[in-house]
Amino acid sequence: EAGVAQSPRYKIIEKRQSVAFWCNPISGHATLYWYQQILGQGPKLLIQFQNNGVVDDSQLPKDRFSAERLKGVDSTLKIQPAKLEDSAVYLCASSFTGTPGDTQYFGPGTRLTVL
Amino acid sequence: GQNIDQPTEMTATEGAIVQINCTYQTSGFNGLFWYQQHAGEAPTFLSYNVLDGLEEKGRFSSFLSRSKGYSYLLLKELQMKDSASYLCAVNSNYQLIWGAGTKLIIKP
Numbered sequence: 575e576a577g578v579a580q581s582p583r584y585k586i587i588e589k590r591q592s593v594a595f596w597c598n599p600i601s602g603h604a605t606l607y608w609y610q611q612i613l614g615q616g617p618k619l620l621i622q623f624q625n626n627g628v629v630d631d632s633q634l635p636k637d638r639f640s641a642e643r644l645k646g647v648d649s650t651l652k653i654q655p656a657k658l659e660d661s662a663v664y665l666c667a668s669s670f671t672g673t674p675g676d677t678q679y680f681g682p683g684t685r686l687t688v689l
Numbered sequence: 690g691q692n693i694d695q696p697t698e699m700t701a702t703e704g705a706i707v708q709i710n711c712t713y714q715t716s717g718f719n720g721l722f723w724y725q726q727h728a729g730e731a732p733t734f735l736s737y738n739v740l741d742g743l744e745e746k747g748r749f750s751s752f753l754s755r756s757k758g759y760s761y762l763l764l765k766e767l768q769m770k771d772s773a774s775y776l777c778a779v780n781s782n783y784q785l786i787w788g789a790g791t792k793l794i795i796k797p
Contacts, residue, residue: 614790615790616776616787616788616790617776617785618787619784622784629783665731665732672783674719674720674739674780674783675719675720675737675739675780677737678734678785680732680733681731682730683730
């Protein structure tokens, strides 16, 4: 079974530029999550989708971050414009149903450096 | 507020046993996860506890006490490949709240 795919793996941009990340979850998984992980910290949930609907985006900085999951499968996360403090690893995860005991499976992440 | 505490770093010797503690204060509780994260890699699932007690899975065991807001991960027969960060995460109101992780260093 293929795992969660993410691209690109690395991205370096200058502040005020835009960037987009892509995620393809495990086939059949209804729930998709985007996390931001700053070095030395645990992952912070940015947004959670159930199929193509948003379940939780309370911690998404909506003035600069946006995400979509149009057909309930793959997803994109965009930052526009980027700030220095956005430098982090962006992790995508998926789970089968999104219920409390459901395991989340993570992709390899995208390491973003904002200069 | 929601808070999860873990030691920042621990050191242990190859072949030994180590216990990594996690304490939590959350508004809701629907289970506790332990994940392993090697440097530069994604977290991978280790265990899930929703009821009090010990869950054993090979060299790894996880314990939960809901009344004390406390869990631990026990790693036996440590191997060099166990060098990683161990993340505790609590499902609170259907959202995972993550600790900062414990970096485990294994010495020969």
